[in-house]
Amino acid sequence: MSCRERQNIIMWFWLLAFVGFYFLFRWYWYRQILQNLTDKYVFITGCDSGFGNLLARQLDEQGLRVLAACLTQRGTEQLKEATSQRLQTIILDVTDSENVAAAASWVKQQVGDRGLWGLVNNAGIGSPVAPNGWLTKNDFCKILNLNLVGMIDVTLSLLPLIRKSKGRIVNVSSIAGRISMIGGGYSISKYGVEAFSDSLRRELYSFGVKVCIIEPGAFKTQLTDPKYFDETIQQIWSRLPEETKENYGQASYDNYVKNIHIMVNVFSSKLTLVTDCMEHALTAVHPHTRYSVGWDAKLFYLPLSYLPTSLVDFLLRLMK
Incomplete structure (x- = not known):
């Protein structure tokens, strides 16, 4: 073995050792959990169903003091039945x-x-979702007022209590806040969540x-729920002026409904993937700034968001 070959082997050894040490340190750094969790209060919005409901039950099992906000009386009653006092x-x-x-x-x-x-x-909320040309200003405001403006209102109202405890704010965005693939207010609202969260994080750093x-x-x-999408899209299409329907064509409507069904059928039912990330953000000593959840997010949507815009447009056109 020549001297140069030995040097290459040593170089690769130290490189692999460094990479291994980096991932070991990262694993240890992010797995550290806070002490005295049973003394900590967490306020969660949207607990009637879905991620919020599951997270409330999950944190309750961990012994945290959960304050769960539901939209309906039925939601509060069902959640109380499934959790501790x-x-x-x-x-x-x-x-x-x-309110x-x-x-x-x-x-x-x-x-x-x-x-x-x-x-x-x-x-x-995620709907109404449809091509922008089918929607009204009120359709956009319905989503923006809840997903973005309402979230900001809740955050500002509770900010003094968060600063006092040097606590955590966890905002639920979406991969649709990284790349806009559909019309309507949903992606717009999630882009806003990302922007608000970034500015808030930098502002509150000095407060801990x-x-x-x-x-x-x-x-x-x-x-x-596909039935909910079907009903909403049908209502939107039926109220459109005849001129708009003629411009887009019945085939455009049929194709849009078909694509929605294809997308929904491949959605993941493992909601714990999301709530586990929420729990980590609340209970870890060193939480991540962003949690991209799901293999579709990690391997498709997130990489797609970093590509040149013209290439992204081309790829999305191929998917239609």
Whole structure:
């Protein structure tokens, strides 16, 4: 063996050792969990079903003091039946500022001088989703008022309690907040969640508050029920002026409905992939800034978002 060959072997050995050490250190760094979790209060919005409901039950099992906000009385009753007496519920419509202010006052009474450790902004809707040319201003406002403006309202109302505890804010965005593939207000609202979270994280760093963003891929929840999509799209199409229908054509409507069904059928039902990331963001000593959840998010949508725009446009056209 020549001297040069030995040098190459040594170089590769140290390179592999460095890479191995890096991943070992990263694994150890991010797996450290906070102590005294049973003393910490977490407020979660959108707990009637889906991610919020599952997270509330999951954190309750871990012994945290969960304050769960549901939109309906039925949602609060069902959640209480499935959890311990530690969990407290409140009815909250995040689009109603008076309701948000009352909820913030209630949270303050619950947490007392401890402050609020965690806020999970999970409440949101995904519809109406349709080509932009089929929609009205009110269609966009319906989603933006809940997914973005309501989330901001809740966050600002509870911010003093979060600063007091040097706690965590966990905002549920979407991979649709990285790449816009469909019309309507959903992607717009999630892009806004990303922007608000980034500015908030940088602003609150000096207060010791961490802001984390959850970016799920495609998951099956009540909001992605195919029947709900069918009814909504049918209503949108039926109200369109005849001129608009003629311009787009019946085939465009049929193709859109077909593509929606294809997308929904491949959605993942493993909601714990998302709630586990939420839990880590709340309980880890060193949480991630962003959690891209699901193999579709990690291997397709996220890489796609880094490609040149013209190439992304071409690839998305091929998928239609």
